[in-house]
Amino acid sequence: MSSQDIKDNPDPTPFDYQAEIYQKGLRYERPPITFDSTKWEALAKERLSAEAFGYVYGSAGKRETSDNNLAAFKKWALIPNRLVDSEFPDLSIEIFGQKYPYPIAIAPVGVQRVFHNDAEGATARAAAHEHVPYILSTASSTSIEKAAEANGNGDRWYQLYWPLNEHNDITASLLKRAKESGYRVLVVTLDTYILGWRPSDMDNGYNPFLRADEIGVEIGFSDPCFRAHFKEKHGKTVEEDVSAAAAEWARVVFPGKSHGWKDIKYLQENWDGPIVLKGIQTVADAKKAKDIGVQGIVVSNHGGRQVDGSVASLDMLPKITDAVGDSLEIIYDSGIRSGADVAKALALGAKLVLVGRPYVYGLALQGEEGVRHVLRSILGDLDLTLHLSGIESVSKSHLNKDVICMVNGNPTAN
Numbered sequence: 132m133s134s135q136d137i138k139d140n141p142d143p144t145p146f147d148y149q150a151e152i153y154q155k156g157l158r159y160e161r162p163p164i165t166f167d168s169t170k171w172e173a174l175a176k177e178r179l180s181a182e183a184f185g186y187v188y189g190s191a192g193k194r195e196t197s198d199n200n201l202a203a204f205k206k207w208a209l210i211p212n213r214l215v216d217s218e219f220p221d222l223s224i225e226i227f228g229q230k231y232p233y234p235i236a237i238a239p240v241g242v243q244r245v246f247h248n249d250a251e252g253a254t255a256r257a258a259a260h261e262h263v264p265y266i267l268s269t270a271s272s273t274s275i276e277k278a279a280e281a282n283g284n285g286d287r288w289y290q291l292y293w294p295l296n297e298h299n300d301i302t303a304s305l306l307k308r309a310k311e312s313g314y315r316v317l318v319v320t321l322d323t324y325i326l327g328w329r330p331s332d333m334d335n336g337y338n339p340f341l342r343a344d345e346i347g348v349e350i351g352f353s354d355p356c357f358r359a360h361f362k363e364k365h366g367k368t369v370e371e372d373v374s375a376a377a378a379e380w381a382r383v384v385f386p387g388k389s390h391g392w393k394d395i396k397y398l399q400e401n402w403d404g405p406i407v408l409k410g411i412q413t414v415a416d417a418k419k420a421k422d423i424g425v426q427g428i429v430v431s432n433h434g435g436r437q438v439d440g441s442v443a444s445l446d447m448l449p450k451i452t453d454a455v456g457d458s459l460e461i462i463y464d465s466g467i468r469s470g471a472d473v474a475k476a477l478a479l480g481a482k483l484v485l486v487g488r489p490y491v492y493g494l495a496l497q498g499e500e501g502v503r504h505v506l507r508s509i510l511g512d513l514d515l516t517l518h519l520s521g522i523e524s525v526s527k528s529h530l531n532k533d534v535i536c537m538v539n540g541n542p543t544a545n
């Protein structure tokens with residue numbers, strides 16, 4: 132066997148991955164990146180510039196929300212059940228009418244050229260290889276079409292940073308491009324109509340989105356409607372003044388003003404497919420999402436990057452699931468760092484969980500292979516965590532109070 136073993140196996144299960152790692156270990160072959168998920172951040176810090184690391188690691192204000200997100204997972208504990216006569220767990224889920232082998236997806240993350248030259252292309256390829264849905268950010272360094280090409284036969288979703296109504300023509304153009312390039316689900320991010328107060332980026336004077344070297348503006352610069360708008364307003368083409376064009380694109384997608392609930396209708400009229408609202412943190416908003424007729428929500432606080440001093444996203448998950456879980460698909464992000472974290476979010480009501488910063492660290496460390504490593508690590512960890520807890524499938528762990536309890540509190544398991 133060669134070091135190509137894992138790559139040559141077109142469909143290794145997470146368990147195959149673990150077995151091959153130990154076999155290679157017998158031949159003194161060590162994996163290029165650690166399996167200790169708590170170390171990826173520090174390794175990425177060594178690799179990236181201070182600005183780039185500050186950008187991904189950075190959070191709003193004193194990092195309280197970010198810290199709360201991580202601490203919230205420690206308030207819950209899995210409870211292993213014994214003598215459950217079962218095979219390896221079935222990790223598959225069905226969401227929006229499609230079956231997926233695993234309950235995780237790639238969170239939308241902008242400006243990926245900051246982290247690796249292969250940028251979104253690497254992430255989109257890694258996601259397709261690992262059969263994990265890929266979500267492309269509007270703030271990407273790669274166009275909608277090129278990311279789709281890299282993602283190939285993978286399942287892809289498009290995350291919209293939503294221009295105000297006066298720019299509905301640009302919104303319609305982005306949606307049309309996404310549809311034509313095979314993006315299936317529309318994810319509308321509601322919590323970032325302007326960037327939060329982020330001390331690390333401000334200390335570095337660093338906003339990659341404003342940079343004219345096409346780090347986060349590729350989707351705008353390749354959009355015919357945005358190009359026409361820029362020409363009309365500035366009397367020049369995008370290429371004739373890339374700095375002004377980058378600033379204009381930033382104004383269009385981060386206008387500093389939020390839409391209202393009534394505006395969702397426009398998206399429903401212009402997107403033929405499931406719509407998911409990302410950034411929901413209250414039961415009241417979850418109910419509004421349900422009433423307005425979208426298909427899903429992402430319970431998320433943007434990894435604590437927007438509002439400091441706020442509630443952990445995980446703390447809101449059970450409440451929101453109780454209120455709307457039977458009428459909407461509930462997706463979760465903010466603070467997922469390991470397989471056990473995924474298992475906890477599933478038990479507390481999420482159908483699907485988005486992995487954010489960890490895969491960005493993988494991308495920084497080793498491009499496409501690094502992202503694949505992080506996804507396989509989290510999945511392998513999840514697989515064994517469920518199996519060794521006597522949980523036969525992801526669907527059985529969903530909302531199952533027999534597999535999770537609160538530490539130092541209730542509700543406890545039976």
Ligand SMILES: Cc1cc2nc3c(=O)[nH]c(=O)nc-3n(C[C@H](O)[C@H](O)[C@H](O)COP(=O)(O)O)c2cc1C
Pocket residue numbers: 186187188238239240241242268269270290320409431432433434435464465466467486487488489491
């Ligand atoms: C560097 C970075 C860029 C991000 N860019 C976007 C984005 O363009 N669109 C979006 O909806 N969310 C974006 N997010 C938020 C993620 O989708 C996700 O909500 C967050 O990373 C979850 O928190 P966690 O990574 O701490 O688990 C970004 C997050 C990071 C770390």
Ligand SMILES: O=C(O)C(=O)c1ccccc1
Pocket residue numbers: 240241242270323326340347433436
């Ligand atoms: O940094 C972020 O959290 C984010 O959403 C974003 C905003 C602008 C450009 C790229 C990502």
